[in-house]
Every structure is written in C-alpha cells, then in structure tokens.
Amino acid sequence: MNPQAVELNSIIEEKSQVVFELLSERGKKIFFPKKGILGQTAEAKGTKINATIGAAVEDDGTPMRLETIASKIALDPSLVFPYAPSFGRPDIRAKWKNMIYDKNPSLKDVVLSLPVVTNALTHGISMAGYMFLNPEDEVIVPDLFWGNYNLTLTNAYGAAITKFNLFKNGGFDLEAFEAKLNDGGIGKKVVILNFPNNPSGYTPTEAEQNSIVEIIKAAAEKGNKIVTIIDDAYFGLVYEAGIAKESIFASLCQLHENVLAVKVDGATKEDYVWGFRVGFVTYGIKNGDAELYSALESKTAGAIRGNISNAANISQSLLLAAFESQEYAEQKVTKYNIMQRRYDAVKETLQDEKYKEYFEALPYNSGYFMCVKLAEGLNGDEVRQVLIDKYSIGLISLGNVLRIAFSAVAAADVKEMFEGIYNACKECKK
Structure with a gap:
C-alpha cells in the first residue's frame, strides 16, 4: 500500500474506527498524490518559467485557446480553459457548503467536510461506491429506485442491490425498511436514501423522516456500522405542506458515531443545468472533525483523479457566477x-x-x-x-x-x- 494511503488511513482510524472499517479495500488503498508530479507542480507554482503542467499557454502567460471557442464565452480565460483541481475549485466548494447550511438550518454549528466536486451525481454515487463498497456488499434501496444504481454499483463494484417495499397505506413503508436494515445480523450496512425519489416522486413526511432516522439510530445502537448515501438529486423540489423540507442528511450526519452520512448532490436538477455535470460529495458523522474530513476528502479526490482527473472548470465557473448573482x-x-x-x-x-x-x-x-x-x-x-x-x-x-x-x-x-x-x-x- 502506498505510504500516502497509509498516512490517510492512520488519520481516519485514529479519528473514527467506524469510518475506517466502513471503507472498502479500494477506499483504504486510495490516496491523493501530494508527491510526485502533482507535488512538484504545486511547488513550482508562481515561478517565472513553469514547464511542469501538461497544458499550453500563450506567450503572455494566459491559457492557450482557440478564438472560435473563447469568443463565445464571456468569462476570463483563466476560469475556463485550465484544469480544475481534482477536489474541485476551492471557491465553489466553499460556496456549496454554505448553501448546504442555508438550505438545512438544523445543521447550524455542525461540522461537515468541504464538498468534493464530482462529474455530477452519477459520478458522485460511483465515487461513494468506490470508497465504501466491496464485491458482494449489499446496498439497501427501495423497490422503486433509480436504475443507474445497477450500473454504478453492481456492474462497477460487484455490490448486490437488496430491496425493501417503498409504500404502504399511501406512505413510506417504515416496517419494511426497518426489517431490511436489520436483516442479516449485526455488521456493516449500506443504505441509499433518495428523496424526492426517482421514479416515484415521493419525499417522506416530516414524521416519516423522523421515524426513518430513529430506525437507523436504533440499528446503530445495536452495533451496526452504517453508511447512508443520500442521493439528493432533486433536493428542494417539494410541493406539499408537511413534507420534509430539509435533507435527511441533516439528521443523519449528527445522529450516531456508527452512522456515516454521505451527501451526493449537485446543480443538475436543482439548477436546471443537466449538461454541466457538476455534483458534490459531502461527509458528516457525529463528532467528526476537520482532520477526519480532510482525509476523506483526499481519498475522494484521489479516486476522482484516477477516474476522470477532474470535473470541468467552465461548468464550475459558470455555476459559481450564478450562485453569486443577485438574480439567482x-x-x-x-x-x-x-x-x-x-x-x-x-x-x-x-x-x-x-x-x-x-x-x-x-x-x-x-x-x-x-x-x-x-x-x-x-x-x-x-x-x-x-x-x-x-x-x-x-x-x-x-x-x-x-x-x-x-x-x-x-x-x-x-x-x-x-x-x-x-x-x-x-x-x-x-
């Protein structure tokens, strides 16, 4: 195992034995390379002549570009043409984190990770699978679920989808969820919660969401170690009174030391930019701190670098400009x-x-x-x-x-x- 992975594992294990045990074997081995080419490139930043990065520049030092492209984009070329970091642009990561707090007021004063930018939500789900799923691990989903989980989790990582009945008497089937979560004895559990649900368009009532949280808490208190992947693709689009307005992540990320909450969200549906492909992965666990989260962020960024290198710079720049606009x-x-x-x-x-x-x-x-x-x-x-x-x-x-x-x-x-x-x-x- 690479020494940089060992170093990250040591931090995670010291801060949370549970999170370390929840990592897949792949997740334990991954790291973001701070040495080698990336480290040398970082050290050379600001030099007069910088011949480290695999990109071309004009004689004036600005990014090399074709005017047939640049003339159609009303952004500074530095925000469009260079690579973005594998972690994502620092400015949009900070902005999205602030937006998570704004959208979920109960998170006030709760320590979360800084979101890591993914190539939208499919990639975010895939990276969660990379981090936490070993072959034949079971992933608990409702019987109405987004079919792409099969490709991203089953085909790619060898996980097994196991289903519970979603609806009973016109609402969420709490009994079926509880039975499935507690099936198979005490151990590692992986759950995907997707509200509003694709395909049904259902979000639990506030009372149902509270009950779901209590069911997970009871399972954690029995000794289960639980990864809750919260697929918030359609977050915010709730049309009835009494329906949960905050993401269930807000409750789960501070619920119990045995429950790791992984929020996968993004601008795709929330901001009607399906082709931009900008999503985020954010971590939360009770008593989690900056050092633990930094290690998880580094592992996630390492997985992204080894998968797609980084998400598109132009999409992140356009979104950040929109988020900071008075008209947004x-x-x-x-x-x-x-x-x-x-x-x-x-x-x-x-x-x-x-x-x-x-x-x-x-x-x-x-x-x-x-x-x-x-x-x-x-x-x-x-x-x-x-x-x-x-x-x-x-x-x-x-x-x-x-x-x-x-x-x-x-x-x-x-x-x-x-x-x-x-x-x-x-x-x-x-």
Missing part, C-alpha cells in the same frame, strides 16, 4: 413555480375517478416524476408502445408501472397526456 434566488423561485403548476395540474387531473378503471397514482409529492400503477391485465410496455404510435406520448415503463416526468410536460398538456394514457389502456385491455 429570484430566478430559482420562478422556475420552482413552473414546476409547482405542473405538479398541481397532475394532481387536479387525477381527481377524475374514471382513471382508476385502468391506473392509480402511486404516492407522489415532489421532484420531477410521478408513477401510475396499471390495473391487472395491462402490460406496461404494450401501453407505452400504443402511446407512442397512436397518441405521440412518451413515458417510461417499469413493469406494470409507468413513470411520468411531469417536469417535462407543460401544465396545459397534462390533461391530454392522461387522456392518452386512459385511452391507450382501454385499447390494450380489449
């Missing part, structure tokens, strides 16, 4: 209101009892999506094909469940969409 908050409200109207249109349309002949909505209250469960005898893919061929409507089939991205449907088109689903189901039922 107002524009966020404007877009949120559009999403709220689309959600309201779905809710109003589904009040028509006739639809229940062929499908019923699964619980939904947030995010980009909602799902309808088809009546017995209907085949989801058959209905989907009829919708495309005859009604020019595109949906996703998940067995006998159809996922509807109302985020992409104008409020004025929602009624037509559900009428199309109704008629397609009627045809397929014959």
